[in-house]
Amino acid sequence: SAVISQKPSRDICQRGTSLTIQCQVDSQVTMMFWYRQQPGQSLTLIATANQGSEATYESGFVIDKFPISRPNLTFSTLTVSNMSPEDSSIYLCSVRTGREPQHFGDGTRLSIL
Amino acid sequence: AQKVTQAQTEISVVEKEDVTLDCVYETRDTTYYLFWYKQPPSGELVFLIRRNSFDEQNEISGRYSWNFQKSTSSFNFTITASQVVDSAVYFCALSETGGTSYGKLTFGQGTILTVHP
Numbered sequence: 001s002a003v004i005s006q007k008p009s010r011d012i013c014q015r016g017t018s019l020t021i022q023c024q025v026d027s028q029v030t031m032m033f034w035y036r037q038q039p040g041q042s043l044t045l046i047a048t049a050n051q052g053s054e055a056t057y058e059s060g061f062v063i064d065k066f067p068i069s070r071p072n073l074t075f076s077t078l079t080v081s082n083m084s085p086e087d088s089s090i091y092l093c094s095v096r097t098g099r100e101p102q103h104f105g106d107g108t109r110l111s112i113l
Numbered sequence: 114a115q116k117v118t119q120a121q122t123e124i125s126v127v128e129k130e131d132v133t134l135d136c137v138y139e140t141r142d143t144t145y146y147l148f149w150y151k152q153p154p155s156g157e158l159v160f161l162i163r164r165n166s167f168d169e170q171n172e173i174s175g176r177y178s179w180n181f182q183k184s185t186s187s188f189n190f191t192i193t194a195s196q197v198v199d200s201a202v203y204f205c206a207l208s209e210t211g212g213t214s215y216g217k218l219t220f221g222q223g224t225i226l227t228v229h230p
Contacts, residue, residue, distance in 0.1 A: 001160075031216045033216070033217070033218075035218075041222075042204065042220045042221065042222045042223050043158075043204070043218070043220045044220075045217055045218065045219075048216070048217065058217075090156060092158065094158075094218075096216050101146075101148065101160055101163040102148075102160070102208070102216070102218060103160055104150075104157065104158040104160075105157075106156065106157045107156055107157065107158070109156065
């Protein structure tokens with residue numbers, strides 16, 4: 001399966017600031033997704049990162065808050081903008097290609113002070 | 114819309130006991146995939162198994178086994194002779210194959226499994 005690298009692995013940020021999370025895959029993949037896992041909760045899909053076009057957001061998530069880029073088939077970024085303590089979560093990148101099941105990066109643990 | 118329910122929030126067992134994690138799902142799709150993932154305390158999400166809706170064969174992999182019953186919309190997971198290293202949060206998930214839902218995972222709330230020595 002693809003090797004997925006997420007950076008940073010964790011960060012502590014001040015409210016009102018923004019953080020960009022990177023997801024790098026060691027091979028070309030068809031689909032890339034971003035999920036959020038709030039403390040003690042399950043995973044919720046934020047958006048599907050589309051190569052060369054705007055991401056497709058799920059209900060409750062908007063581009064102004066979570067801008068996403070995917071310039072090629074191996075890389076994507078998620079920005080968490082104007083952060084508040086409610087954004088403290090684990091953010092996970094996942095990839096799927098061909099008939100392979102979806103695999104996840106190790107996640108980015110984000111804490112907002 | 115699809116939904117996955119894991120009714121057991123937490124399970125606590127003693128090492129070597131067998132334990133079954135329940136998962137019930139809802140979907141209007143006739144073709145879909147079901148998954149189990151494990152999230153150990155370190156936080157990464159580890160893929161365990163995928164089943165498609167046409168394959169109701171039960172599967173055994175070492176100490177793990179899965180029971181898929183379409184008639185009851187259930188996809189249960191059993192760990193035989195549990196070990197301390199099995200302690201983790203286990204997520205059941207569903208992926209539909211049609212239209213805009215293609216590839217997206219809907220997760221259950223997770224079951225926290227604690228195995229005591």
